[in-house]
Amino acid sequence: MIPFNKPFLTGKETDYIKDAVASLKISGDGVFTKKCHQFFENKYGFKKVLLTTSCTDALEMAAILLDIKEGDEVIAPAYTFVSTVNAFALRGAKIIFADSSKENPNLDADKIEQLITPKTKVIVPVHYAGIACDMDKIMAIAKKHKLFVVEDAAQAIDSYYKGKALGSIGHMSAFSFHETKNIISGEGGMLVINDEKYVNRAEIIREKGTNRSAFFRGEVDKYGWVDIGSSFLPSEIIAAFLYAQIENLEKIQAKRGLLWETYLGILAPISKGNFRLPVIPDFATKNAHMFYIVLNSLDQRTKLINHLRSKGIHSVFHYLSLHKSPFYKDKYKGAALEHSDLYQDNLLRLPLYFDLTLNEVEFICDEIMYFMEEYQSGIK
Ligand SMILES: *Cc1c(COP(=O)(O)O)cnc(C)c1O
Numbered sequence: 001m002i003p004f005n006k007p008f009l010t011g012k013e014t015d016y017i018k019d020a021v022a023s024l025k026i027s028g029d030g031v032f033t034k035k036c037h038q039f040f041e042n043k044y045g046f047k048k049v050l051l052t053t054s055c056t057d058a059l060e061m062a063a064i065l066l067d068i069k070e071g072d073e074v075i076a077p078a079y080t081f082v083s084t085v086n087a088f089a090l091r092g093a094k095i096i097f098a099d100s101s102k103e104n105p106n107l108d109a110d111k112i113e114q115l116i117t118p119k120t121k122v123i124v125p126v127h128y129a130g131i132a133c134d135m136d137k138i139m140a141i142a143k144k145h146k147l148f149v150v151e152d153a154a155q156a157i158d159s160y161y162k163g164k165a166l167g168s169i170g171h172m173s174a175f176s177f178h179e180t181k182n183i184i185s186g187e188g189g190m191l192v193i194n195d196e197k198y199v200n201r202a203e204i205i206r207e208k209g210t211n212r213s214a215f216f217r218g219e220v221d222k223y224g225w226v227d228i229g230s231s232f233l234p235s236e237i238i239a240a241f242l243y244a245q246i247e248n249l250e251k252i253q254a255k256r257g258l259l260w261e262t263y264l265g266i267l268a269p270i271s272k273g274n275f276r277l278p279v280i281p282d283f284a285t286k287n288a289h290m291f292y293i294v295l296n297s298l299d300q301r302t303k304l305i306n307h308l309r310s311k312g313i314h315s316v317f318h319y320l321s322l323h324k325s326p327f328y329k330d331k332y333k334g335a336a337l338e339h340s341d342l343y344q345d346n347l348l349r350l351p352l353y354f355d356l357t358l359n360e361v362e363f364i365c366d367e368i369m370y371f372m373e374e375y376q377s378g379i380k
Pocket of ligand 1: 053054055056057080081083084126152154155175176177178187188189
């Protein structure tokens, strides 16, 4: 059986967790959390990093930091995970769904401006599969209309737009270390703040609305309730796990990249007329978070999933367009989102994880090829 995902362990996780436990400093913001913060700030040029207990939490922090309130409008793709928009809906925002682009599931930057109203406050681009949205266009629109940009970079660690790390371009960004992502801590995430003026308040919101972080740095002589907030910081046990992963980032990325290239190389000749391969725009890199194909129809995708399952291969589709979700469909008054719907029906993700072998990738691709031959001839 080839699963869709299998979390990779570097072997150091439990050693570091033991160290954290032995130090008897197991609540948040200890040695391992600081090491993680430093690593990300140095490697990717992020102004300020704060580990959180999830990407969802990081997005919720962003919504609080930007003072999102009832009636504000937030533009986000419909083809995304619920947390992208839930974080803002929680503050009372109205979500304005944008369509994906034709070439990949990222939101279509050329269709954003028509969605802007006097109530718009934030654009939330999602770098789907770790492939960059057109950030120059999005930042220019944001500047022109005085909007904030929060990158949902949950899938985008170690990926770039015109040489800049994803997550370093918007006012803020949110990453995930959920066990399905490239580097993991079980559950976990981080908020990146690129606009310095939000740093202080972010620390306060993350520490239950108190100025405890400033207190521990000796900047104030007592700490207390200074703002709204919640408990968004992870324990040192989670940071210790993450640090073991960070140390192996290059190794993890090299292997994932090799698997991704192998899929692409084998599937390219088979794809013609049968399915589309991922498109990486010139301005973007891949971080091999995911390998997906886009089939021609829902029928073809369903039958391919079943065929692969019969061979012990677990492939999975992805999001259901949020504007058609049970929670939102009655509230949605916008236009049809044809590309979002297309990815909902036709996109399929193939297994990709560190321990997957090149032989297994070849086996998966062979089975896709056999299926396509049968599907074309009407047998399937
Ligand atoms: C994984 C993911 C999230 C949520 O991450 P958590 O850490 O599980 O909260 C949000 N947005 C996108 C696009 C994701 O892929």
